[in-house]
Amino acid sequence: MTRRLDERLPVAVLGATGIVGQRLIRMLDGHPSLRLASVAASERRAGERYGNAVRWSLGGDPPPEAAGLPLRVVTDPPECRIVLSALPSGVARELEPALAEAGHIVSTNASVHRLRADVPLLVPEVNPQALALTAEQPWSEGGGRLVANPNCVVAGLALALAPLHDAFGIEAATVVTLQAVTGGGLTGVGSVQIGGNAIPWIPGEEEKIEPELNKILGSEIAVAVSVNRVAVLDGHTANVFLKFASPASPGAAARALAEFRAPPSLPALPSLPERPLIVRSEPDRPQPRLDIGAAGGMAASVGRIRAAPPHDLAMTVVAHNGVRGAAGACLANAEFCLAGCARG
Numbered sequence: 001m002t003r004r005l006d007e008r009l010p011v012a013v014l015g016a017t018g019i020v021g022q023r024l025i026r027m028l029d030g031h032p033s034l035r036l037a038s039v040a041a042s043e044r045r046a047g048e049r050y051g052n053a054v055r056w057s058l059g060g061d062p063p064p065e066a067a068g069l070p071l072r073v074v075t076d077p078p079e080c081r082i083v084l085s086a087l088p089s090g091v092a093r094e095l096e097p098a099l100a101e102a103g104h105i106v107s108t109n110a111s112v113h114r115l116r117a118d119v120p121l122l123v124p125e126v127n128p129q130a131l132a133l134t135a136e137q138p139w140s141e142g143g144g145r146l147v148a149n150p151n152c153v154v155a156g157l158a159l160a161l162a163p164l165h166d167a168f169g170i171e172a173a174t175v176v177t178l179q180a181v182t183g184g185g186l187t188g189v190g191s192v193q194i195g196g197n198a199i200p201w202i203p204g205e206e207e208k209i210e211p212e213l214n215k216i217l218g219s220e221i222a223v224a225v226s227v228n229r230v231a232v233l234d235g236h237t238a239n240v241f242l243k244f245a246s247p248a249s250p251g252a253a254a255r256a257l258a259e260f261r262a263p264p265s266l267p268a269l270p271s272l273p274e275r276p277l278i279v280r281s282e283p284d285r286p287q288p289r290l291d292i293g294a295a296g297g298m299a300a301s302v303g304r305i306r307a308a309p310p311h312d313l314a315m316t317v318v319a320h321n322g323v324r325g326a327a328g329a330c331l332a333n334a335e336f337c338l339a340g341c342a343r344g
Contacts, residue, residue, distance in 0.1 A: 008031070008032075008033055008034055008035040009033060009034050009035070009081075009082055009338070010034075010035055010036075010037030010038070010079070010080040010081075010082070011028060011034045011035065011036055011037060011038075011080055011082045011083070011084060011334075012037065012038035012039070012040065012078035012079075012080040012082070012083045012084070013025055013028070013036065013038070013039050013040070013083075013084050013085075013086065014040045014041075014074050014078075014083060014084070014085045014086060014087050014095075015040075015041060015074065015085060015086035015087040015088070015091075016039035016040060016041050016050065016054070016066075016071070016086070017041040017045075017050075017053060017054045017055070017071075018041075018086055018185060018186060019057060019182055019185055019186050019322065020086035020109055020185075020322065020326045020327050020330070021039075021041070021086040021327075022054065022056060022057060022058050022062075023058065023322050023323065023326065023327030023328070024084050024086060024327045024330065024331060025039070025062065025063060025066045026058055026063065026327075027271070027323075027327055027328060027331050028063075028065075028066075028331070029063035029065060029066070031270065031331075032270050033270065033335075034082065034331075034334075034335075035065070036063075036065055036066055036069070037069075037079070037080050038069065038072060038078050038079060038080050039066060039069050039070075039071055039072065040071065040072040040073060040074040040076065040078065041053070041071055041072075041073075041074060042073070042074065043073045043075075045071055046071055046072060046073045047070060047071065048070070048071050049067065049068055049069065049070060049071070050062060050066050050067055050068070050069045050070070050071050051066070051067030051068065053071045055186065057186060074087060074091065074095065075095065077099075077102065078099070078104065080104075081103065081104055081105055081143075082104070082105050082107075082334060082338070083099055083104045083105065083106045083107070084107050084330055084331060084334055085106055085107065085108040085109060085110060085330070086109050086110075086326075086327070086330070087108070087109075087110055088110065089110045089111050089112035090112075092108060092110035092112050092113070093110075093112045093113075096108050096110065096112075096113065096146060097113075097139075097146060099144070100137065100139045100144035100145060100146040101138070101139040101142070101144055102139075102142075102144065103139070103142045103143045103144050104144055104145075105143075105144070105145045105334065105337055105338065105341070106144075106145065106146045106147070107147050107148075107149070107330050107331070107333045107334035107337060108146065108147070108148050108149075108330065109148075109149055109326050109327070109329070109330045110148070111151065111208060113146060113148050114148045114150060114151075114208075114212055114215075115211055115212070115215065117133075118133050118134075118136040118137050118138075119133065119137070119146055119147065119148055120132075120133045120134060120147045120148070121148050121149070121150055121212060121215050121216055122147055122148065122149060122216075122329075122333045122336065123149070123150065123155060123158045123159060123162075123216055123329070124262065124266055124269065124272060124332060124333065124336045125159065125162075125260075125261075125262035125263075125266065125272065125276045126158050126159065126162040126216055126217070127216050127217070127218070128262075128263060128265060128266045128336070130216075131147070131336060131337065131340045134146070134147065134337070134340075143341075145337050145341070147333045147334075147336075147337050148333075149326070149329035149330050149332075149333050150212045150213075150216060150329070151205075151208045151209065151212050151325070152179075152183055152236055152319075152321040152322075152325030152326055153175075153177050153179065153205075153209060153227070153236050153238060153321075153325070154208065154209055154212045154213050154216070155300075155319060155324050155325040155326075155329050156236065156238065156300040156317050156318070156319025156324060156325065157175065157209070157213055157238055157240070157317060158213060158216045158217065159260075159276050159277055159300045159319075159324075160240070160257065160277065160300055160302050160315070160317045161173070161213070161217065161221075161240075161242075162216075162217060162260070163256045163257055163259070163260040163277075164242065164244075164248070164253055164256055164257070164313075165217055165219060165221070166256075167246075167248070167252075167253075167256045168244040168245065168246045168247075168248040168252075168253070168256075169244055169245030169246055170219065170221050170242055170243070170244060170245075171221065171222065171243045171244065171245055172221060172222040172223070172224075172242070172243040173221055173222070173223045173224070173240060173241065173242050173243075174223075174224045174225075174240070174241040174311070175209065175223060175224070175225045175226070175238050175239070175240050175241075176225075176226045176228070176238070176239045177205075177225070177226070177227045177228060177236060177237065177238050177239075178198070178228050178230045178232070178236070178237040178238075178239075179202060179205075179227060179228065179229050179230065179232075179236045179237075179321065180230070180232040180233055180234050180235050180236055180288065180321055181194055181229065181230075181231070181232065181233060182233060182234050182321060182322055183202075183229075183236060183321045183325075184202070184229070189229055194229060194230075194231050195231060196231060197230075197231060198228050198229070198230045198231070199228065199229040199230075200226065200227075200228050201227070201228075201229075202227045202228075202229050205227045206225045206226070206227050209223060209225045209227075210222075210223035210225065232288050232289075234288065234292055234320060234321060234322055235288025235289070235291070235292035235318055235319070235320055235321060236288075236318070236319055236321045236325060237286075237287075237288060237316060237317070237318050238316070238317045238318075239314070239315075239316055240314065240315050240316070240317060241308055241311040241313070241314045242311060242312055242313045242314070242315075243311060243312050244312045244313070247312075248312060248313055249307075250305045250306050250307055250313065253305055253313055253315070254279055254305045257277050257279050257302050257305070258277070258279045260276065260277050261274070261275070261276070262276065266336075267336070267339040269332055269335040269336055269339065270335060271298060271328055271331050271332040271335055272298060272332050272335075273295035273296070273298050273299050275295065275299060276295075276298070276299050276300065277299060277300055277301075277302055278291070278294045278295075278299050278300070278301045278302070279301075279302050279303065279305070280301055280302065280303035281303070282303065283304070285301070285303045285304075286301035286302065286303045286316060286317075286318035287318065288318055291318045292318065292319070292320040292323075293320070296323070296328075297320035297322070297323030297324055297328060298320075298323060298324050298328050298332070299324070300317055300318065300319040300324060301317070301318045301319070302315055302316070302317050302318075303315065303316050304316040
């Protein structure tokens with residue numbers, strides 16, 4: 001067992017005490033090729049053991065491998081080359097490029113670098129070719145990399161829209177979201193505000209969806225968005241209405257979704273499922289409570305695929321915002337970046 005642990009590559013998690021950081025630590029527990037070696041957060045509790053410092057919110061206790069690690073300050077240079085960042089954008093803006101400049105492979109969940117021209121905004125099953133952008137980064141000659149995963153809604157939308165755009169050409173999309181409270185982090189919307197309620201605004205959210213989705217798909221889809229925070233713990237729901245360039249019946253759309261797989265050029269990655277999309281035929285599915293666990297939270301579920309005049313098609317997409325939309329996406333991107341480095 002010791003030999004196996006020694007062979008796994010060490011990883012640092014930045015922003016380790018937040019909800020996304022906690023999910024990264026949970027997902028690294030027992031990972032076949034990566035091991036948690038360093039945890040970092042703000043300086044307020046630096047030096048404490050992680051298990052004592054963190055307000056663990058995922059049920060159970062922090063993995064023993066993590067609990068005993070001393071909490072470092074995020075601005076201290078990590079000893080690990082591989083860095084998984086769950087930092088807020090204000091901190092990530094300067095720190096993450098500096099880490100890449102120092103030769104680290106940085107996979108970030110922060111929004112601040114997603115639309116930077118030389119940063120791949122990755123959903124590996126959809127746009128693996130985007131990893132080539134890292135060769136254009138100013139720190140590439142020193143071995144540094146910076147890759148980003150998309151917004152937690154966009155992660156599921158990109159998976160669901162990619163096969164439809166490839167098959168029929170999406171010209172326009174209207175998206176209405178019902179987003180879980182954990183999308184706002186541990187200190188997001190308060191219980192008095194959200195209990196028995198829906199809030200039809202999330203600061204800064206609507207502006208992210210169209211540009212991120214189009215960057216991933218390499219498209220120019222016109223996207224109208226209305227976002228809502230709802231009293232659901234985990235799992236974002238998106239009701240999507242589409243206009244196509246070519247005719248698409250509900251049956252043809254369902255087949256395109258059900259047959260969607262990662263391209264053969266994508267290497268097998270531990271965190272990615274064989275089937276990234278699950279198509280539900282029941283009239284009342286997908287639902288967050290029933291469907292966010294698909295493929296351990298890494299598959300999006302799609303259902304209610306139907307004609308919807310004056311639109312060409314309507315459907316409902318559900319994805320786990322904390323896993324496919326954040327921590328799991330960040331981890332899978334790191335795996336992909338490492339595989340790409342090994343190949344090239």
